[in-house]
Amino acid sequence: MSxxxxxxxALSSVIWGVPYLFIKIAVDAGLAPAFVAWSRIALGAVLLVPIAWRRGALRGLRGRAGAIVAYxxxxxxxxxxLIAIxxxxxxxxxxxxxxxxxPLLVALLSVRFSPADRPTGLRLLGLVIGLGGVVVLLGLDVAGRRDELLGAALVLxxxxxxxxxxxIVxxxxxxxxxxxxxxxxLVVATVALLPAGLTALPHGVPGPAALGSILVLGIVCTALGLVVFxxxxxxxxPSRASVITYVNPLVAV
Known part of the structure:
Protein backbone atom coordinates (compact mmCIF):
# COMPACT_ATOMS: atom_id res chain seq x y z
CA MET A 1 0.00 0.00 0.00
CA SER A 2 1.03 3.60 -0.51
CA ALA A 10 -3.99 3.56 10.92
CA LEU A 11 -6.67 6.24 11.38
CA SER A 12 -9.47 3.85 10.44
CA SER A 13 -8.14 1.15 12.75
CA VAL A 14 -8.38 3.46 15.74
CA ILE A 15 -11.62 5.23 14.79
CA TRP A 16 -13.47 1.99 14.02
CA GLY A 17 -12.24 0.31 17.20
CA VAL A 18 -13.72 2.99 19.44
CA PRO A 19 -17.50 2.63 18.77
CA TYR A 20 -18.02 -0.68 20.58
CA LEU A 21 -17.05 0.83 23.92
CA PHE A 22 -19.19 3.94 23.51
CA ILE A 23 -22.19 1.98 22.22
CA LYS A 24 -21.89 -0.21 25.31
CA ILE A 25 -21.73 2.86 27.58
CA ALA A 26 -24.78 4.45 25.95
CA VAL A 27 -26.87 1.27 26.05
CA ASP A 28 -25.86 0.46 29.63
CA ALA A 29 -26.83 4.03 30.57
CA GLY A 30 -30.39 3.27 29.52
CA LEU A 31 -30.56 4.56 25.95
CA ALA A 32 -32.44 2.30 23.54
CA PRO A 33 -30.29 0.72 20.81
CA ALA A 34 -32.49 2.20 18.07
CA PHE A 35 -32.04 5.69 19.51
CA VAL A 36 -28.27 5.25 19.84
CA ALA A 37 -28.04 4.19 16.19
CA TRP A 38 -30.34 6.92 14.88
CA SER A 39 -28.84 9.76 16.93
CA ARG A 40 -25.24 9.04 15.86
CA ILE A 41 -26.30 8.82 12.21
CA ALA A 42 -28.36 12.02 12.41
CA LEU A 43 -25.51 13.88 14.10
CA GLY A 44 -23.10 12.71 11.41
CA ALA A 45 -25.51 13.89 8.71
CA VAL A 46 -25.93 17.32 10.32
CA LEU A 47 -22.16 17.73 10.37
CA LEU A 48 -21.32 16.46 6.88
CA VAL A 49 -24.18 17.63 4.65
CA PRO A 50 -23.37 21.38 4.89
CA ILE A 51 -19.69 20.67 4.19
CA ALA A 52 -20.53 18.42 1.23
CA TRP A 53 -22.94 21.05 -0.10
CA ARG A 54 -20.38 23.85 0.05
CA ARG A 55 -17.77 21.68 -1.68
CA GLY A 56 -20.21 20.70 -4.41
CA ALA A 57 -19.70 17.04 -3.54
CA LEU A 58 -23.41 16.25 -3.79
CA ARG A 59 -23.64 17.13 -7.49
CA GLY A 60 -21.74 14.01 -8.50
CA LEU A 61 -24.43 11.75 -7.03
CA ARG A 62 -26.85 12.13 -9.94
CA GLY A 63 -27.72 8.75 -11.38
CA ARG A 64 -26.30 6.85 -8.41
CA ALA A 65 -29.29 6.75 -6.09
CA GLY A 66 -29.37 2.96 -6.03
CA ALA A 67 -25.73 2.73 -5.01
CA ILE A 68 -26.21 5.34 -2.27
CA VAL A 69 -29.25 3.55 -0.82
CA ALA A 70 -27.41 0.21 -0.88
CA TYR A 71 -24.34 1.77 0.74
CA LEU A 82 -27.94 -4.58 14.88
CA ILE A 83 -24.67 -3.89 16.69
CA ALA A 84 -26.39 -1.59 19.18
CA ILE A 85 -28.94 -4.33 19.93
CA PRO A 103 -12.10 -9.52 5.89
CA LEU A 104 -12.98 -13.15 5.24
CA LEU A 105 -16.51 -12.19 4.23
CA VAL A 106 -15.20 -9.43 1.95
CA ALA A 107 -12.83 -11.93 0.34
CA LEU A 108 -15.66 -14.38 -0.31
CA LEU A 109 -17.98 -11.69 -1.70
CA SER A 110 -15.18 -10.36 -3.90
CA VAL A 111 -14.95 -13.68 -5.71
CA ARG A 112 -18.42 -13.04 -7.14
CA PHE A 113 -18.89 -9.28 -7.08
CA SER A 114 -15.42 -7.70 -7.34
CA PRO A 115 -13.16 -9.87 -9.52
CA ALA A 116 -10.38 -7.25 -9.50
CA ASP A 117 -10.08 -7.77 -5.74
CA ARG A 118 -10.43 -11.56 -5.82
CA PRO A 119 -8.17 -12.99 -3.09
CA THR A 120 -5.46 -15.55 -3.74
CA GLY A 121 -5.30 -18.76 -1.75
CA LEU A 122 -2.33 -17.38 0.17
CA ARG A 123 -4.23 -14.24 1.11
CA LEU A 124 -7.21 -16.29 2.31
CA LEU A 125 -4.86 -18.34 4.47
CA GLY A 126 -3.38 -15.14 5.85
CA LEU A 127 -6.85 -13.82 6.69
CA VAL A 128 -7.74 -17.01 8.56
CA ILE A 129 -4.47 -16.87 10.50
CA GLY A 130 -5.05 -13.20 11.26
CA LEU A 131 -8.52 -13.89 12.65
CA GLY A 132 -7.10 -16.72 14.74
CA GLY A 133 -4.48 -14.36 16.10
CA VAL A 134 -7.14 -11.86 17.16
CA VAL A 135 -9.05 -14.56 19.03
CA VAL A 136 -5.89 -15.86 20.74
CA LEU A 137 -4.82 -12.37 21.82
CA LEU A 138 -8.19 -11.37 23.25
CA GLY A 139 -9.64 -14.71 24.27
CA LEU A 140 -13.07 -15.93 23.21
CA ASP A 141 -15.18 -15.69 26.36
CA VAL A 142 -18.51 -17.18 25.31
CA ALA A 143 -20.92 -18.60 27.87
CA GLY A 144 -23.36 -19.93 25.27
CA ARG A 145 -26.44 -18.32 26.83
CA ARG A 146 -29.42 -17.87 24.53
CA ASP A 147 -29.31 -14.08 24.74
CA GLU A 148 -25.57 -14.10 24.05
CA LEU A 149 -26.07 -16.30 21.00
CA LEU A 150 -28.78 -13.93 19.77
CA GLY A 151 -26.44 -10.97 20.21
CA ALA A 152 -23.67 -12.79 18.35
CA ALA A 153 -26.03 -13.65 15.48
CA LEU A 154 -27.11 -10.02 15.14
CA VAL A 155 -23.51 -8.80 15.10
CA LEU A 156 -22.56 -11.38 12.46
CA ILE A 168 -20.38 -1.22 -3.34
CA VAL A 169 -17.96 1.68 -2.92
CA LEU A 186 -26.27 9.36 6.33
CA VAL A 187 -29.32 11.35 5.21
CA VAL A 188 -30.90 8.20 3.74
CA ALA A 189 -30.20 6.22 6.92
CA THR A 190 -31.45 9.06 9.15
CA VAL A 191 -34.79 9.16 7.31
CA ALA A 192 -35.09 5.37 7.17
CA LEU A 193 -34.49 4.97 10.91
CA LEU A 194 -36.50 8.03 12.00
CA PRO A 195 -39.62 6.06 13.05
CA ALA A 196 -37.51 3.67 15.14
CA GLY A 197 -35.55 6.56 16.64
CA LEU A 198 -38.69 8.49 17.61
CA THR A 199 -40.31 5.49 19.27
CA ALA A 200 -37.14 4.94 21.31
CA LEU A 201 -36.67 8.50 22.61
CA PRO A 202 -35.32 8.61 26.19
CA HIS A 203 -37.84 9.58 28.87
CA GLY A 204 -35.53 12.17 30.38
CA VAL A 205 -32.33 14.01 29.61
CA PRO A 206 -29.54 11.42 29.22
CA GLY A 207 -26.68 11.60 31.69
CA PRO A 208 -23.21 12.94 30.86
CA ALA A 209 -21.83 9.49 30.01
CA ALA A 210 -24.63 8.75 27.55
CA LEU A 211 -24.50 12.21 25.95
CA GLY A 212 -20.73 12.07 25.66
CA SER A 213 -20.95 8.66 24.04
CA ILE A 214 -23.46 9.89 21.44
CA LEU A 215 -21.23 12.87 20.60
CA VAL A 216 -18.16 10.66 20.12
CA LEU A 217 -20.16 8.15 18.08
CA GLY A 218 -21.66 10.83 15.84
CA ILE A 219 -18.67 13.11 15.31
CA VAL A 220 -15.67 10.78 15.41
CA CYS A 221 -16.96 7.28 14.69
CA THR A 222 -19.61 8.18 12.11
CA ALA A 223 -18.81 11.46 10.33
CA LEU A 224 -15.02 11.26 10.43
CA GLY A 225 -14.81 7.47 10.44
CA LEU A 226 -16.90 6.96 7.30
CA VAL A 227 -15.03 9.59 5.30
CA VAL A 228 -11.63 8.16 6.24
CA PHE A 229 -12.70 4.56 5.56
CA PRO A 238 -12.07 -3.42 -0.17
CA SER A 239 -10.04 -6.49 0.78
CA ARG A 240 -7.10 -4.58 2.23
CA ALA A 241 -9.32 -1.90 3.79
CA SER A 242 -11.39 -4.49 5.67
CA VAL A 243 -8.29 -5.80 7.47
CA ILE A 244 -8.67 -2.87 9.90
CA THR A 245 -11.08 -5.13 11.77
CA TYR A 246 -8.09 -7.22 12.89
CA VAL A 247 -6.75 -4.16 14.69
CA ASN A 248 -10.10 -2.85 15.98
CA PRO A 249 -10.42 -5.40 18.83
CA LEU A 250 -7.16 -4.20 20.38
CA VAL A 251 -8.65 -0.70 20.54
CA ALA A 252 -12.05 -1.97 21.68
CA VAL A 253 -10.58 -3.73 24.70
Missing part, protein backbone atom coordinates in the same frame (compact mmCIF):
# COMPACT_ATOMS: atom_id res chain seq x y z
CA UNK A 3 2.13 5.80 2.44
CA UNK A 4 -1.21 7.62 2.22
CA UNK A 5 -3.06 4.31 2.40
CA UNK A 6 -1.10 3.29 5.51
CA UNK A 7 -2.01 6.58 7.21
CA UNK A 8 -5.68 6.08 6.34
CA UNK A 9 -5.42 2.48 7.55
CA UNK A 72 -26.49 3.49 3.37
CA UNK A 73 -28.15 0.19 4.26
CA UNK A 74 -24.97 -1.89 4.36
CA UNK A 75 -22.53 0.58 5.93
CA UNK A 76 -24.83 2.53 8.23
CA UNK A 77 -28.49 1.66 8.88
CA UNK A 78 -28.41 -2.13 9.23
CA UNK A 79 -25.11 -2.63 11.11
CA UNK A 80 -25.51 0.36 13.43
CA UNK A 81 -28.89 -0.90 14.66
CA UNK A 86 -26.33 -7.08 20.01
CA UNK A 87 -24.13 -5.21 22.47
CA UNK A 88 -26.90 -5.45 25.07
CA UNK A 89 -25.82 -9.08 25.42
CA UNK A 90 -22.12 -8.99 24.48
CA UNK A 91 -18.94 -7.35 25.72
CA UNK A 92 -17.38 -4.72 23.46
CA UNK A 93 -14.31 -6.92 22.90
CA UNK A 94 -16.40 -9.94 21.85
CA UNK A 95 -18.36 -7.70 19.49
CA UNK A 96 -15.11 -6.53 17.92
CA UNK A 97 -13.88 -10.12 17.56
CA UNK A 98 -17.07 -11.09 15.72
CA UNK A 99 -16.70 -8.10 13.41
CA UNK A 100 -13.12 -9.20 12.75
CA UNK A 101 -14.63 -11.88 10.49
CA UNK A 102 -15.29 -9.07 7.99
CA UNK A 157 -25.43 -10.22 10.22
CA UNK A 158 -24.19 -6.67 10.74
CA UNK A 159 -20.70 -7.82 9.75
CA UNK A 160 -22.03 -9.32 6.52
CA UNK A 161 -23.60 -5.96 5.71
CA UNK A 162 -20.31 -4.23 6.53
CA UNK A 163 -18.53 -6.64 4.17
CA UNK A 164 -20.82 -5.71 1.27
CA UNK A 165 -20.33 -1.95 1.74
CA UNK A 166 -16.68 -1.66 0.55
CA UNK A 167 -17.53 -3.63 -2.58
CA UNK A 170 -15.32 0.08 -5.12
CA UNK A 171 -17.75 -0.77 -7.92
CA UNK A 172 -20.06 2.24 -7.95
CA UNK A 173 -18.82 5.39 -6.19
CA UNK A 174 -15.06 5.20 -5.60
CA UNK A 175 -14.47 7.93 -8.20
CA UNK A 176 -16.44 10.53 -6.24
CA UNK A 177 -15.49 12.97 -3.50
CA UNK A 178 -16.06 10.85 -0.34
CA UNK A 179 -18.07 13.61 1.32
CA UNK A 180 -20.87 13.26 -1.24
CA UNK A 181 -21.69 9.55 -0.90
CA UNK A 182 -21.07 9.52 2.86
CA UNK A 183 -23.24 12.59 3.57
CA UNK A 184 -26.02 11.32 1.29
CA UNK A 185 -25.94 7.85 2.85
CA UNK A 230 -14.23 5.54 2.20
CA UNK A 231 -10.90 7.07 1.19
CA UNK A 232 -9.07 3.94 2.34
CA UNK A 233 -11.32 1.73 0.19
CA UNK A 234 -10.70 3.93 -2.85
CA UNK A 235 -6.94 3.92 -2.18
CA UNK A 236 -6.32 0.29 -1.18
CA UNK A 237 -9.38 -1.69 -2.27
Missing amino acids: PRAWILF AACEVAVPFV GEQYLTSSLTAILIATM VATLAYAAAPI RRRVADLDPLGPVAAS FQLIAEAG
